[in-house]
Amino acid sequence: MALAAETRDDAQGLAFTEAAAQLKSALRHELDATNEVILAHLGSRVHLIPEVAKHLIGAGGKRLRPLIALASAKIAGADMTNARYLAAAVELIHAATLLHDDVVDDSALRRGFKTANVVFGNKESVLVGDFLFARAFELMVKTGQLPVLNLLSRASCTISEGEVLQLETQGNIETTEAMHLDVIRAKTAMLFEAAARAGAISSGPSDAEEALGSYAENFGIAYQLVDDALDYGHGALGLGKTIGDDFRERKMTMPVILAYRAARTDEEREFWREAFSRGDADFDRAKSLIERDGIGKAALEHAQGFADLAVNALTALPDHPLKDVLREMAAASAERPF
């Protein structure tokens, strides 16, 4: 079980994995077409560009953001050619931010594979990220919908803001729950929300935009909160990210905010302060304090609150088979995976 203790699967709980697979299967045809659009737009006469891009994008990932964009487009009754361009653009923006994230965080592993910055270098990751971001806008232009471009350029600003905010809270043990939710909303939930909204309006205005946007935003928050909790927990067997990454990078996340608040002695408070100001602290101790105080459970309950908001947002929409699948996925997102 050494592997299980050291790594975790990217997927959250089993019910979530199943719900995501159901969404993928319901949209199989559209997702395949979107993947083709993505591949066709990674091409460049500069060979290193598709090489770096395919290293990341080819390494898998759940394609949650394009799936949400495609589902939203279907529910809104949008033209699917536009929706595919849009879904591909959203995945390229996501890929660009991952490339830059891994440089900024100096990460070595993603989805069980060496990161692009390790394989190709930081410089290459920065520049290919820029290329993917530009390509994403080229794809959006193809939809011919200025509101889509407006939405996603604003969302991209917000994502960078969230990344800088995260950098500012890094190592700061006094980070509050509100500050952390602010980071999560900007850096993660914004792109989920923008994917849903843009999908809904990818061929014109849609009454479904608000509800889908609200669904995706709250789902995104729940998703990130669970992801943060997993970094201190035990993942399913299988290759995935190493656990303890956030701790080693002194990234403030909900389990730490809650554990610091729950600390019983000055010595414990000092442990957390030191761990996040100087780094290089004892991860096993952090994990055991989090376990002792039931923080993992509390963090997941927190996530559950947002999952419930996501589910509720859907009630404003007319019936649609994909609506049920989206509901399923959000409901399962905060399920205790360990």
Added chain:
Amino acid sequence: MALAAETRDDAQGLAFTEAAAQLKSALRHELDATNEVILAHLGSRVHLIPEVAKHLIGAGGKRLRPLIALASAKIAGADMTNARYLAAAVELIHAATLLHDDVVDDSALRRGFKTANVVFGNKESVLVGDFLFARAFELMVKTGQLPVLNLLSRASCTISEGEVLQLETQGNIETTEAMHLDVIRAKTAMLFEAAARAGAISSGPSDAEEALGSYAENFGIAYQLVDDALDYGHGALGLGKTIGDDFRERKMTMPVILAYRAARTDEEREFWREAFSRGDADFDRAKSLIERDGIGKAALEHAQGFADLAVNALTALPDHPLKDVLREMAAASAERPF
């Protein structure tokens, strides 16, 4: 004269400086308004973002790209509100690439000031660059012109390709003139060209687009070739970039390509090969070889050829006072500044 030997002014020759000042003065009102648009769009609730952005954008620069965009819009008779958004967007794209460039090149000085990566850090520069890029697209959306967005998203792809190409030629002494021109066209001339074209069509199609695009592309190539030559030459007195940066970074530029070809002995060829494969070589020797063989002059003649093409491109345009100023600036761009 120690300062003159160590640093150079960003400005090329005196006639060029005067021509650029003339363009600035002819467009003073529009440029001021554009600067206001830029400032208004650097705002963010995350204070570090305007701080990093203003460190770079406030540090001056000739604003050549927005000036070319504004001049093109005027010549094409475009609506100037759109043109200002567009000119601001072009400058933000330029600023984003500079932030990322300085990270990629590990540069310490730009325009005589410490670079943002030195003052704020690499991570901050990468993320704020992303923010500026996203903001640029937000500004472009305000023009309501999809062809402008199409043009500039494609140009942004090409710029990243050029940066990656440059990374690939770095340290490779066998880089040919053609390869280097390819890099220059993509990483520098493309944004000049896109600024001119987008300016011309910033409120709708224009017959002036082709001529202005061709002017700006060739002007951009001349401008970069002179910039490359200056890195091995003596600049005007005043604070500027240190010279020898390209050499130390093993960046292949025209003077080196020509000097390697002109080498008289195997020992000299070996000197260049070593200098660009291992780095850490004798800059004074490189400079004296370049001087001995009149390479500085040859590189500037090379630039002059492109300046001539830029001037010729303007003949297709109807008479306009700004056309004369643009002609003046291109004609002076390859003037020997030392």
